Each structure stands twice: as C-alpha cells, then as structure tokens.
Amino acid sequence: MSDAVLPEPRRRTALARLARRPLAVLGLVIIAVTVAAALAAPWIAPFGRDEQLFEGLTLEGAPMPPGGAFLLGTDLLGRDLLTRILYGARTSLVIGVVANGMALLIGTLVGVTAGYFRGWAGSVLMRFTDLMMAFPALLLAICLAAIFTPSLWIVALVIALVNWVQVARVLYTETTSLAERDFIAAERAIGAGNGRILWLHILPHLVPTIIVWGTLGISTTVLLEATLSFLGIGVQPPEPSWGNIIFENQTYFQAAPWLVFFPGMAILLLALAFNLVGDALRDVLDPTQRGRG
C-alpha cells in the first residue's frame, strides 16, 4: 500500500483508457488546436492584431460580414475578426493556466494543511473556506475586478482568489481520510517527519484529484475571464480577449451577429474541451468521484 508514486503500467493504462473515449479525444484535439493557434498567431493571422483596415469597413462605416478577404468578417473598427480571435486564444490560455495554477496552489496548500494538521489551525482554515463558499463567486470577482485597475494579471489574480475554494474542500476531505490510514501511522512510527510524510506519501495520492480539478478548473476560469471581459472589467482593449471582443461590439450585434457568434463559439469550444477531458480523466483516474463538480 505504501507505493509513493503510481507504478508505470497503471499510468499508461490510464492514458490508454483516455484515448479510447471519443469525447475525451475530441476535447484534446480542440485544446491542441487552440494552443497551436495561440502560439502561431503572429504567423497564421491574416492581418496585424490591432490593424484597422480601410477596406475592413463598408462605405457607410459598418463592419464587413464574413467572407472574401475577411473569413470571419470585421469588427466595428475595421479589424479582422479571425486575427483578433487567434490572438484572443493567447489571453484565454494564459489566464486559464496562470489563474487556475494559482487557484490550485492556494487550494492545495489550504486543503492539505487543514486536512493533515487538523487542530485549531485546520479549523480556522476550513471555517474560512466555508465562509468563502457563502460568497457568490461571480459577484465577488466582478466586485474585485471593477475596483482594481484591470489588467491581464489582475484578472488572473481575481479569478484565482475566487476559484481555490472547491479544490481546498475536496483535497481537505481526501487528506483527512489519507492521514488516518495505517501506512501513514507506520511511517510516523519509524520516525518520518511531517514534511517527508506530506511530500512522499500524502501528495502523490492526491495527484489524480489535482489533475482532474486542475483540468475542470481551466474551463471555469476561461468562462470567468470571458464574463469579466464581457462586462468591460477584464482584459482591456486593444489587447484582444474573446470576452472583450463581444463587449466592444455588443451595441452593434443586432446588425452584425457574427461579432458575438464567432468569439462566443470559441469560448464555448475551449470550455467544453476542458470539461470533456476533465470528466473523462475523473472516470479514468478515480471512478468513485463521479457527480456534480
């Protein structure tokens, strides 16, 4: 029972089982395409990121519908929508990874500390977590983002501050049950310190859970960033984000619905992809953890 790391064969079967799920594969493909598009944006984008094209507006000054030189049409300022969406993928992914990474880190620290050490410190940490659960997450994020001067990193920080709570709760429950197991008592009996037990024996058992929540969390993060940017308090133009493209063009969307449709589909697809992969990972890594995430 004291295997510190998952043995190699089991890990491989987990990946192999993931590859047999068509929905998970679909999710992985969408993620791979988005990452590639974000990395290659300067080379594959047909126009410059903030380039306001003269031929990008009709004679009356309206945006161009999809087709011709502008595959997905243009926005109110005559910028190519495809180009902006390609660059916007960078924003979504950077925030998805950074904000979610921070949330995972905070959540793991809080959950594992509270679950392993218990005592009054553990109680205080978990009561604080309960308190955070009573906050409407989106309302809190909107409030924080609106009051700070918005920037990419502030948005990431705000999302992290709101999103660590779930992770902390789940890891807390797992750590408390792990800490009571016999092999931990045995380690302690042969003189292992807390640091060694936590690092070599508790954390490795939490890795599957962290991977699952990390993946599902990116989906939540992408949606939250898009929502904040849509309200005008997330990533600020001219830096493109899928949410702020919709924010900038919202007034005109009845005449130019593609300005909502394409960026909206991009948000939906990326969030969907991480949800599909995260859900499949949950089944593959830990079949007992199914249900409402």
Add this chain to the structure above:
Amino acid sequence: MAGYLLRRLVQSVLILLGVTLVTFFLLYVLPADPVRQIAGRSATAETVESIRRQLGLDQPFWVQYGRYLWNLLHLDLGRSYLQRSNVSELIWARLPPTLLLMAGAIVCELILGLTMGIVAALRRGTATDNGLMIASFVGVSAPQFVVGLLMLYLFGVRLHWLPISGYGTFAHLVLPSLTLGILGAGWYSRMMRSSMVEVMRQDFIRTARAKGLARRRVILRHALPNAILPIIAMIGIDIGIFMGGIVVVESVFGWPGIGQLAWQAIQRVDIPIIMGVTLVSAVAIVLGNLLADLVTPLIDPRIRLR
C-alpha cells in the same frame, strides 16, 4: 433534530458575520474612493474632506465596521451614497423581478434537465444517450452572456417571437429564464441520468418488472419518484449559483432586478449597496444550503443528520 438545527443556525449567523467582515475589509482597503465618485472630478479638496467626514469615512476601520454592524442589528443596511434612498428599500424594490427570474430559471432547468436525464438513462448506451450527454456538456460550458445574446438575436431580432428586453409580461420572462437555467439544465441532466440508472438497477425495480407490470408503469410509478427526489434537494444550492448569473443575465436583457442594482453600484463604488447585495446573496446561499441539507433526510430516511 432541534440540536442540529440550532447548531446550523448559529454556524450560519457566524458565516454571515464573516461575509460582512471580509466584504467590508475588501472595500476598505481597495484603491477605489467612493468620496471621489460622489464629489465628482472637479470638487475641491475641502469638499472631498467634508463629504468624507459627513459619511464617517475618515474614521478607523473598526469604528466604521462596528457602526455598520450596529445598524445591521437594527435591520438598517445604510443609505446609498449616490441614490437618495435606503439600501434596504432599493433591494426590496428590486427583489420581486429577481425572484421571478430565478423561479423561471428553476422551472426551465428542471424541465430541460430532468427530461434529458430521464431519456438518456432509459436509452442508455444509444446514440440518443450520447447526444444528450454532449448537449449537457455544452450547457455547462456555454457562457451565459453568449447564450443570452444569441437567443435574443434569434428569437427577438430575427423571428420576432419574443421581446428583446424589458420586464412585465410572461413573454419577457422566457429568454432570461432560459439563459439563466441552461447551466443548471446541464448539471441536472447528468445527475438525473446517473440517479435514474442507479435506481433502475435496484431490486424493487426488478420485482416490479417480475410481477408483470408494464414498463411504462414501472418507470413512472416506481423508478421516477425515487430517482427525482435526491435531485430536488439540490435546488437550494442553485440559488447561490444564480446570484452570480443574475448580474450578467439582467444586464443582457435589461431586467430591473438585484443584479443590475449590484452592477451599477459596483461601477460607481456605492459601497452601502454593494455591501447590501453581497449580504443578501450570502443569506440566500446559506439558507439554500441549509434547506438542501434539511430536505435530504426527509426524502431519504437512510440519511440522518448529525
């Protein structure tokens, strides 16, 4: 049971107290100055200082917070900085539209989610099942403002079936409720499916079948009631999720509820309103969770409260 209820109520009050402390502290330390908003850009330093004194914002944090709690104890949420009315009156006036919207969303998510889940469970492993489960994932992954804007475009602008914004008639309620309810529909369909699959495996279903009941009767009379009950208990938890969603949905559809009130207050740093709305939301979330926990053992006697 009485002991449990008392302990939970005390816990809830403590949590709400914590929520007010954290919100008050955040608004105190954050770099937004409400006085500047009230006085306007051209105000002199003296005017700014005199407004600050009048509102008591020159006092130390604990004095300000203490005064807020004292007023709260008298059910006084304070006065709005920019609108000349009491926060409780403002919230009270905006409450009915928001409650109506939430009720509409609950109806939408239950109808959509439960139907999808039941059908998927009964056709387990078929293309219908897969299609419905993909649809549920899409529901969970769709940003509410995109869903709202696209439905508004399709049903309002193109088809002219429903009004594009406003409040007052049943037709106005349809699109905002659907938008708010789609996320929940995604969750409910997945939970309903697994609950139904679980129930269909139970011995009493096999017994019902074995004694020759029609499939329809087995499903409607024996399986459904048992599968639906644990899901109903989750409605309490939805309220918390709605409290965030209403800010977006109400702003897309121009719905005159608490979400819009909060959004306007946040933009103008009208701290008493922000505090009030956060507190009302937290009360809703805490009560919703409490309700969910209290209902569960009534539905399923195997679960006892400790």
